[in-house]
Amino acid sequence: MYPWFIALHHKLMRSAAAQSLHHALLINAKPGMGKHEFVHTLANDLLCHAPFNLTACGQCQSCLLNNAHTHPDRYVIASDKQISVNEIREALVKLQDHAQLSQRKVLIIEHADTMTEAAANALLKTLEEPTDNTYLLLTVSDIQRLLPTILSRCEKNSVTAPSAAEITSWLHETHQQTVAEDMMRAYQYAPLSIATALLETPETNYLSFKQDLGAIKKGQMHSVSFAQKWHQQAYQCLGWLQLMLQSKCLNAPDDASRLHYLDVSEFVRIEMQRVHHQGINKRLVLSHVIDKVMS
Ligand SMILES: [Zn+2]
CATH class of the missing domain: 3.40.50.300 (P-loop containing nucleotide triphosphate hydrolases)
Incomplete structure (x- = not known):
């Protein structure tokens, strides 16, 4: 159990x-x-x-x-x-x-x-x-x-989600896996979702998402190919982006950058609602958001 x-x-x-x-x-x-x-x-x-x-x-x-x-x-x-x-x-x-x-x-x-x-x-x-x-x-x-x-x-x-410490020890005991706190947050501290993401879908999990964002930042990946890879999970990706922006906002060094992150976060929130609509081109939305967020 x-x-x-x-x-x-x-x-x-x-x-x-x-x-x-x-x-x-x-x-x-x-x-x-x-x-x-x-x-x-x-x-x-x-x-x-x-x-x-x-x-x-x-x-x-x-x-x-x-x-x-x-x-x-x-x-x-x-x-x-x-x-x-x-x-x-x-x-x-x-x-x-x-x-x-x-x-x-x-x-x-x-x-x-x-x-x-x-x-x-x-x-x-x-x-x-x-x-x-x-x-x-x-x-x-x-x-x-x-x-x-x-x-x-x-x-x-x-039944509420277990704490980060409980998840850490459970993952270690059952799957010999370690996991960072932001990965837990990305999956809302739901242990089975975290385990599945780590073990079964490494190509499309939050860690891979972060890596791809890093690649865009370094100019090694284009937002269009990013959108091509992630469009089927567009909603989740935008949720992850929001989480990242929220944490940047919390750790912002001054009011100006805090406001900037709030602004971008609000923009992502609105785009998140758009990807729910039928017939919307998720690739386009995603590459557009990535361009704006990474600029
Ligand atoms: Zn019995």
Whole structure:
């Protein structure tokens, strides 16, 4: 289990052991924190017949079925698109049956903030009058996007990003990697995003972005080829530029340069909104911004 989820896991499993676990748990954490893995581990632990130290034993019938992804009392809704009312209804019908194996039933709803309004409404009754021993585990990346009616009926559990020191020691232990603070900031201190950027996408991560900016400054790269390489990540690049400008602003030696960085930062912010528009030429926007920022 990721270290930043351990305290929450402990709290929830202790409540479960004391028969006082809330039937609808909302897990709120931004992308790149590992909430998917967390809710699935939690489901295993809740369904296990003989948890040891609040953790699934791995050997009982329930654990074996969970490991084979064939547990009859475990339902998952995980859509890349919107969650439809039909998906919710289908799951709720199944939940009404008696638990076949464990005493408990678990429904995981990932990205619960993508439920349509009708889907959310279909879920409301179950949230108000849950069937016995049924647990709903909802995950969200942005709690603000969830309907207030859903929000008010769930127990909210927000997991904040770990500190720089925690990320450093986790990356070192699990991936033998070291990472600078600005790299962490570029990925909003989301440990899995940082690990992916370091290990899987070195060509297009923040470090590579910084290197390319350095190359432009030295005249070894043209803004057009820069835009050619980075246009698919234009929005993220502009966000990184803003971060860099903010830090330059904070460390500016005098008011004049501080104002200058504020100005440029505001310009980048406006361009960031533009790249969201359909049909905009992201290459053009990016090379234009780079020319202005590096001038
Ligand atoms: Zn077990």
